[in-house]
Amino acid sequence: MTSRFARFGNALYTGERSLNFVGWGRFWLIVASLMMIASVLIPVFKGGFNFGIEFRGGSQFQVSEVQNAKQSVATDAVASVVPDMVAKVSVVGTDGVRIQTDQLSDDETKQIADALAVAYNVPAANVTHTFIGPTWGADVSRQAIQGLIVFLVLALVIMAFYFRTWKMSMAAILSLVHDLVVTAGVYALTGFEITPAALIGFLTILAYSLYDTVVVFDKIKENTAEEAVLLRHTFGESVNLAVNQTLVRSINTGVVAVLPVGTILFVGAYVLGADTLRDISLALLIGIILGTYSTIFIAAPLYAWFRQGEPEIRKHDAATLKARGAAVKV
Amino acid sequence: MAVRQTPVKKAWRSLGWLIALIVGLFALNLGGVLWAGGTWTPKLALDLEGGTQIILAPKLESGQEVKPEQLDQAVAIIRQRIDASGVSEAEINTQGGKNVVVSIPGTKIDDETRNRIESSAKLEFRPVIAATSSANTVVQPSESPSPTDAPDEESSDEPTGEPSSEPSSEPTPTVTPTDASDDAWITPALQDQFNAFDCKNIESSGANVAPTDEPLITCDVNGIEKYILGPVEVSGETISDASAGLIPNAQGATTNEWGVNLVFNAEGAKEFGKVTTRLYGLTDNKNRFAIVLDGSVISAPTTRAVITDGKAQISGNFTQQSAKVLADQLKFGALPIGFEVQSSETISATLGTSQLQSGLLAGILGLILVMIYTMFQYRALGSVTIASLVVAGIMTYLVITILSWREGYRLSLAGVAGLIVAIGFTADSFIIYFERVRDELREGRVIVSAVEAGWKRALKTVYAAKGTNLLAAIVLFIVAVGNVRGFALTLGITTIIDVIIVILFTHPMLQLLARTKFFGDGHPLSGLDPMAHGAVYRGAGEFRVIKEGKGKSALSSSKEAARRQTIAERKAAEAAELAAKGKK
Numbered sequence: 001m002t003s004r005f006a007r008f009g010n011a012l013y014t015g016e017r018s019l020n021f022v023g024w025g026r027f028w029l030i031v032a033s034l035m036m037i038a039s040v041l042i043p044v045f046k047g048g049f050n051f052g053i054e055f056r057g058g059s060q061f062q063v064s065e066v067q068n069a070k071q072s073v074a075t076d077a078v079a080s081v082v083p084d085m086v087a088k089v090s091v092v093g094t095d096g097v098r099i100q101t102d103q104l105s106d107d108e109t110k111q112i113a114d115a116l117a118v119a120y121n122v123p124a125a126n127v128t129h130t131f132i133g134p135t136w137g138a139d140v141s142r143q144a145i146q147g148l149i150v151f152l153v154l155a156l157v158i159m160a161f162y163f164r165t166w167k168m169s170m171a172a173i174l175s176l177v178h179d180l181v182v183t184a185g186v187y188a189l190t191g192f193e194i195t196p197a198a199l200i201g202f203l204t205i206l207a208y209s210l211y212d213t214v215v216v217f218d219k220i221k222e223n224t225a226e227e228a229v230l231l232r233h234t235f236g237e238s239v240n241l242a243v244n245q246t247l248v249r250s251i252n253t254g255v256v257a258v259l260p261v262g263t264i265l266f267v268g269a270y271v272l273g274a275d276t277l278r279d280i281s282l283a284l285l286i287g288i289i290l291g292t293y294s295t296i297f298i299a300a301p302l303y304a305w306f307r308q309g310e311p312e313i314r315k316h317d318a319a320t321l322k323a324r325g326a327a328v329k330v
Numbered sequence: 331m332a333v334r335q336t337p338v339k340k341a342w343r344s345l346g347w348l349i350a351l352i353v354g355l356f357a358l359n360l361g362g363v364l365w366a367g368g369t370w371t372p373k374l375a376l377d378l379e380g381g382t383q384i385i386l387a388p389k390l391e392s393g394q395e396v397k398p399e400q401l402d403q404a405v406a407i408i409r410q411r412i413d414a415s416g417v418s419e420a421e422i423n424t425q426g427g428k429n430v431v432v433s434i435p436g437t438k439i440d441d442e443t444r445n446r447i448e449s450s451a452k453l454e455f456r457p458v459i460a461a462t463s464s465a466n467t468v469v470q471p472s473e474s475p476s477p478t479d480a481p482d483e484e485s486s487d488e489p490t491g492e493p494s495s496e497p498s499s500e501p502t503p504t505v506t507p508t509d510a511s512d513d514a515w516i517t518p519a520l521q522d523q524f525n526a527f528d529c530k531n532i533e534s535s536g537a538n539v540a541p542t543d544e545p546l547i548t549c550d551v552n553g554i555e556k557y558i559l560g561p562v563e564v565s566g567e568t569i570s571d572a573s574a575g576l577i578p579n580a581q582g583a584t585t586n587e588w589g590v591n592l593v594f595n596a597e598g599a600k601e602f603g604k605v606t607t608r609l610y611g612l613t614d615n616k617n618r619f620a621i622v623l624d625g626s627v628i629s630a631p632t633t634r635a636v637i638t639d640g641k642a643q644i645s646g647n648f649t650q651q652s653a654k655v656l657a658d659q660l661k662f663g664a665l666p667i668g669f670e671v672q673s674s675e676t677i678s679a680t681l682g683t684s685q686l687q688s689g690l691l692a693g694i695l696g697l698i699l700v701m702i703y704t705m706f707q708y709r710a711l712g713s714v715t716i717a718s719l720v721v722a723g724i725m726t727y728l729v730i731t732i733l734s735w736r737e738g739y740r741l742s743l744a745g746v747a748g749l750i751v752a753i754g755f756t757a758d759s760f761i762i763y764f765e766r767v768r769d770e771l772r773e774g775r776v777i778v779s780a781v782e783a784g785w786k787r788a789l790k791t792v793y794a795a796k797g798t799n800l801l802a803a804i805v806l807f808i809v810a811v812g813n814v815r816g817f818a819l820t821l822g823i824t825t826i827i828d829v830i831i832v833i834l835f836t837h838p839m840l841q842l843l844a845r846t847k848f849f850g851d852g853h854p855l856s857g858l859d860p861m862a863h864g865a866v867y868r869g870a871g872e873f874r875v876i877k878e879g880k881g882k883s884a885l886s887s888s889k890e891a892a893r894r895q896t897i898a899e900r901k902a903a904e905a906a907e908l909a910a911k912g913k914k
Binding site: 005009010013014054062064065106125126127128129130131132133139143146147150151154155158159162197200203204206207208210211214215218219222245246248249252253255256257258259260261262263264266267268276277280281284 | 377387429444670671672673674675676677678679680681684685688689691692693695696697699700703704707742743744746747750751753754755757758761762765768769772787790791794795796797798799801802803805806808809817821
């Protein structure tokens with residue numbers, strides 16, 4: 001009745017099976033660097049991000065419970081009021097229509113809302129309209145960036161105290177930066193819209209990515225402290241063992257975190273007006289996957305690499321390898 | 331058995347605390363519902379309930395900052411305007427120390443209300459047709475002299491009795507008024523209205539939204555004088571600048587007297603010139619024009635000259651302070667700073683309901699998936715996770731409902747998303763804990779002691795990890811605006827509740843379950859089966875389950891593998907250690 005996954009966990013725990021994350025650290029760090037460079041270059045070549053209406057400013061209408069969600073109906077309705085206006089019409093779910101235009105005056109907004117209600121044959125209450133000034137999104141993002149910086153600095157300091165080494169703290173923050181940059185890169189590459197809700201998602205990645213790293217680092221700290229007095233493992237090996245021993249946890253946590261986020265994304269993509277849900281969850285989904293990956297493939301090897309050069313660690317590693325050679329001879 | 335009894339007692343005590351906590355929260359909310367207007371459901375934000383939200387941003391020159399008191403004043407003024415329009419339940423908040431957010435639940439607001447909120451203020455110049463001291467304000471506090479109420483007038487409470495009786499004696503309803511100062515505007519009906527008018531009721535009289543082409547009955551802002559004013563002759567938008575300054579005398583030397591300098595644009599200058607030309611020739615009250623702001627007269631100076639260059643000066647018993655206030659009012663309208671609409675959003679109730687439903691649907695689906703996965707991974711132990719999630723859910727619901735009642739917190743779609751995302755984060759505490767217990771089982775401990783040992787290690791990790799989560803939530807909450815705030819709050823609340831649940835529920839449950847036959851004996855379905863966890867112990871005298879045959883693959887798989895040491899290895903290691911020490 002043993003679950004295969006649990007057996008896999010046992011093997012990882014004892015070291016019977018071991019995936020060599022730290023040994024391949026150099027490779028993974030190069031991959032991470034390349035991904036980050038690509039993430040920075042993509043928006044440069046693609047001409048930036050696809051910002052949502054909250055950042056561009058404009059007017060938006062949503063028509064719900066439509067019988068026949070044809071796009072041309074909306075285009076015609078908008079054109080009947082403001083002939084030159086280019087309307088971006090999208091059908092959401094099965095019975096919702098969303099229309100985005102450039103900024104309109106109050107009068108035009110009202111007329112278009114009425115025209116849409118008539119054109120789609122729905123009660124006026126089913127048409128909602130939103131006007132967003134171009135400064136709103138900028139405001140939100142400025143706050144977000146402030147929050148980001150404050151958080152990074154605080155987290156760096158607090159973790160340095162908790163783990164008693166700033167190298168762990170640095171490794172954790174660097175892998176977090178990687179997650180944020182690559183998530184942004186994914187957004188630039190795919191052209192997903194960046195909205196304030198997506199920003200909320202980005203900020204939550206902070207919490208998740210660091211959280212995930214802290215759990216694994218806690219185990220690394222425990223292992224390396226124990227191993228420092230023994231000559232069983234080199235420093236890198238102890239780090240790697242810790243990563244392996246928490247691998248089942250990492251996978252389970254990743255899956256458990258992704259499941260609800262995935263459901264929000266699924267529901268958000270099919271329901272009109274649930275854009276907030278969709279945008280938050282999309283950013284989070286990418287971030288959680290990256291966060292789980294980066295803890296294992298970036299944060300841990302980075303930490304091992306940071307400390308490799310320390311004299312004490314070198315001495316310990318040399319003694320361990322020597323003892324191992326002796327043991328094999330025996 | 332005495333030793334074993336302690337954890338059990340502790341477990342029951344913890345569970346007791348948890349029950350007390352939940353009952354406490356429940357009782358608090360019950361009290362709220364019974365006596366203090368609480369509810370059993372949290373209040374919903376506009377995106378879930380439907381309604382209109384307007385965000386007003388101050389118009390600032392670069393480098394200019396909004397002072398908190400300016401913002402408070404703006405909020406107070408906007409609140410008055412909305413209250414006057416009879417819209418109930420409107421919420422007006424500040425956001426990020428500079429924006430004003432007006433939230434009005436319900437489907438739609440009428441254009442009048444919208445204008446009232448969005449217009450920075452309505453400023454008009456109307457000629458005075460008649461004025462009298464208000465009979466309703468006999469008591470005027472002497473400690474607050476108010477020079478703004480009638481500059482250029484000797485005193486505002488000087489009884490100017492004639493208009494109250496005079497105009498009514500010549501009822502000329504059929505005559506068309508020739509200009510804005512014509513007595514013909516005063517019909518008997520208007521006269522009665524004027525006589526009955528009480529300055530206290532100015533808010534509800536609708537004076538601030540009166541049509542511009544009709545006469546207006548109103549009072550000055552302090553309720554001292556009441557007026558019949560002609561139609562609007564110059565509108566406030568034509569003022570291009572207003573400033574407070576010391577008034578020069580006839581020789582051009584500055585005096586100690588403060589006044590307000592007004593500059594009109596071309597259109598305003600023309601209109602103002604026409605008005606002053608007419609008023610200059612009139613006498614008594616008809617010589618005055620009123621500066622009307624949101625329906626109240628802020629000043630009604632006399633006309634001393636014909637002003638055609640668009641530069642007017644209002645003098646009176648101003649102090650530097652009061653001159654500045656009037657100048658600001660003239661420049662920006664009633665609000666201490668100019669505002670513009672940053673976003674205006676209307677959500678229909680239908681859409682709100684459908685968003686709420688989709689949020690709930692996503693939550694339930696997510697929860698079910700998490701449950702299935704944990705049952706699959708942790709077997710019967712998964713039920714502890716599910717029970718913990720349920721208890722956490724109940725607590726979160728109560729806390730949010732209480733927050734909504736006490737602090738006016740409103741659950742938004744972003745908040746709902748935060749709650750759903752939290753399911754995964756919360757479940758992770760249990761995963762950390764269970765994995766630690768399994769680690770201890772692998773070390774060869776029996777279940778009861780594995781639970782205790784695993785707990786000690788897990789708790790430390792949970793604290794550290796949840797600490798980072800809480801830090802993120804707090805930072806977000808402090809710097810963030812609007813939606814992000816709601817999200818950060820739910821994230822923070824669920825993090826704290828998560829820690830409480832792990833300590834007061836999950837761990838005690840596991841302590842108790844470890845003593846049942848099903849879990850204690852490590853039933854294969856319990857999720858705590860020592861055999862399934864290859865219970866292996868590196869020391870002597872304990873059982874080893876893993877077959878040595880598998881060891882080969884471990885040796886070959888990688889040199890980093892944590893090989894269990896043979897006696898030979900251990901001896902070699904000890905020798906090497908000694909050698910290393912010797913070298914020092």
